[in-house]
Amino acid sequence: xxxxxxxxxxxxxxxxxxxxxxxxxxxxxxxxxxxxxxxxxxxxxxxxxxxxxxxxxxxxxxxxxxxxxxxxxxxxxxxxxxxxxxxxxxxxxxxxxxxxxxxxxxxxxxxxxxxxxxxxxxxxxxxxxxxxxxxxxxxxxxxxxxxxxxxxxxxxxxxxxxxxxxxxxxxxxxxxxxxxxxxxxxxxxxxxxxxxxxxxxxxxxxxxxxxxxxxxxxxxxxxxxxxxxxxxxxxxxxxxxxxxxxxxxxx
Amino acid sequence: xxxxxxxxxxxxxxxxxxxxxxxxxxxxxxxxxxxxxxxxxxxxxxxxxxxxxxxxxxxxxxxxxxxxxxxxxxxxxxxxxxxxxxxxxxxxxxxxxxxxxxxxxxxxxxxxxxxxxxxxxxxxxxxxxxxxxxxxxxxxxxxxxxxxxxxxxxxxxxxxxxxxxxxxxxxxxxxxxxxxxxxxxxxxxxxxxxxxxxxxxxxxxxxxxxxxxxxxxxxxxxxxxxxxxxxxxxxxxxxxxxxxxxxxxxx
Numbered sequence: 001x002x003x004x005x006x007x008x009x010x011x012x013x014x015x016x017x018x019x020x021x022x023x024x025x026x027x028x029x030x031x032x033x034x035x036x037x038x039x040x041x042x043x044x045x046x047x048x049x050x051x052x053x054x055x056x057x058x059x060x061x062x063x064x065x066x067x068x069x070x071x072x073x074x075x076x077x078x079x080x081x082x083x084x085x086x087x088x089x090x091x092x093x094x095x096x097x098x099x100x101x102x103x104x105x106x107x108x109x110x111x112x113x114x115x116x117x118x119x120x121x122x123x124x125x126x127x128x129x130x131x132x133x134x135x136x137x138x139x140x141x142x143x144x145x146x147x148x149x150x151x152x153x154x155x156x157x158x159x160x161x162x163x164x165x166x167x168x169x170x171x172x173x174x175x176x177x178x179x180x181x182x183x184x185x186x187x188x189x190x191x192x193x194x195x196x197x198x199x200x201x202x203x204x205x206x207x208x209x210x211x212x213x214x215x216x217x218x219x220x221x222x223x224x225x226x227x228x229x230x231x232x233x234x235x236x237x238x239x240x241x242x243x244x245x246x247x248x249x250x251x
Numbered sequence: 252x253x254x255x256x257x258x259x260x261x262x263x264x265x266x267x268x269x270x271x272x273x274x275x276x277x278x279x280x281x282x283x284x285x286x287x288x289x290x291x292x293x294x295x296x297x298x299x300x301x302x303x304x305x306x307x308x309x310x311x312x313x314x315x316x317x318x319x320x321x322x323x324x325x326x327x328x329x330x331x332x333x334x335x336x337x338x339x340x341x342x343x344x345x346x347x348x349x350x351x352x353x354x355x356x357x358x359x360x361x362x363x364x365x366x367x368x369x370x371x372x373x374x375x376x377x378x379x380x381x382x383x384x385x386x387x388x389x390x391x392x393x394x395x396x397x398x399x400x401x402x403x404x405x406x407x408x409x410x411x412x413x414x415x416x417x418x419x420x421x422x423x424x425x426x427x428x429x430x431x432x433x434x435x436x437x438x439x440x441x442x443x444x445x446x447x448x449x450x451x452x453x454x455x456x457x458x459x460x461x462x463x464x465x466x467x468x469x470x471x472x473x474x475x476x477x478x479x480x481x482x483x484x485x486x487x488x489x490x491x492x493x494x495x496x497x498x499x500x501x502x
Contacts, residue, residue: 001255001369001370001374002278002281002370004252005284005285005369005370006280006284008286010286026253027253028428029422029425030253032422032425033259033422034365035259035368035378035379037382037476038471038476039421040471041428044428046431046432047430047431047432048432049431053432085442086442086445086468087468087471087472089443090466091465091466091468091469092466092469092472092473094472095472095477095478095479096478098478098482099488099489100386100481100488101476101485103385104382106358106361107361107382107385110357110365111361111362111364114285114361114365114366115365115369118365118366119252119253123252129286129362131355131358134354135351143433144430144433145433145434147436150434153358154358170290171292172283172292174276174279174280176333177279177283177294178279178298179295179297179298180297180300181298181300181301181304182297182304182396183395183396183397186332186336188340191333191336191337192340194333194337195337217340217341217342218341220291220338220343221338221343221346225288225289225346225352226346227344227345227347230347230351233351234349234350234351238350
């Protein structure tokens, strides 16, 4: 079982084989068994299988080919709409139009998403997370017709693997991630050691050379996750939270 | 494997048996294999095993007894401190002092947390998530000495179960959680049907009576997750994000 988790690799190429509805249901049920705040289940899954809908979503994920190629695209949302409606039908006044409620929905949606992925891999499927979901939440909301109090958190593409890539071994050493009792801040030497293996990979060196950069870190700051993009997408996401009702009260 | 996920139940009572360091390491390694944004691994785990530290953390979790009773308390944090330091040592200018970066750290921390829990349960351990983590993030930051760009997201207590509670069967029906192609907003009848089973549980009826409430929803809005508390904790959390550096730029 731990082997299943440690053998995880992102799968971006899927075969033509469909995911049977009964299997998809089992995976979604397993997702819903994840722990969640007060058993409120303040999340929803939007399943995209229609080709036209996949094509509509693709630009939201920067046209990464998994979106149109995967048999199932799953958009996982924080959702207080259902819970609010229930409260209102039951003489209860919901107080979830605030940032804390959004974060609890976001965490619970993430835990459910990960359960879905573990279940999927245990059944021989391959998955890929699309972090682009929060960047273009405004557009995804329009396409999937998400009402107020529903915000997309992450997206998973799933299907039978066309080819199984090698396990990425390049996680940071555990000692660089785990702290005992209190946080022990990193010295210059610590940072050098933690990132040494990753920096020494041939693939990293190639990546740096191809992009005319001096260091691997510059690939992240100058190309992949730039300050300008992060700030732009932060503004988009905060506007989304306001529009969807999670900043109604003065925070 | 899916059975392991669907058999999940929250365990709040632990035996005296310790978690061996080698096992804890295996679980943490499995946690780190979860998908994460750009393989940046912008999360950290703080392991609390010291009795005095558990006692210090307990009030942050409203003195729920799991915190002092569990052999391991794991605080899972969004962490850009390590990544920022690496960038700065590598002639790269990090641009992660914004809300988007925090949310990506929060999601990735949550996925890793869930992998930890699945791995733990597969080894016979029981776990409990503490949603109180975001409510009292300011205090947890002080106790665990978390530097800027580190924010606690969730906490897990883990240990061998003293007793195995029954699986909570009361998840909402899948049809109430899953939408195909677009979000289909809930009618009054839909809401009635989705919540019917839960409302009809003997335990729900008892809970309502004990608290002198009229409906199960009122238990949530008036007692467990009140508007006043949510608004208070929203303010705390937003101040934490500002203090920890995730609202440096105008969003």
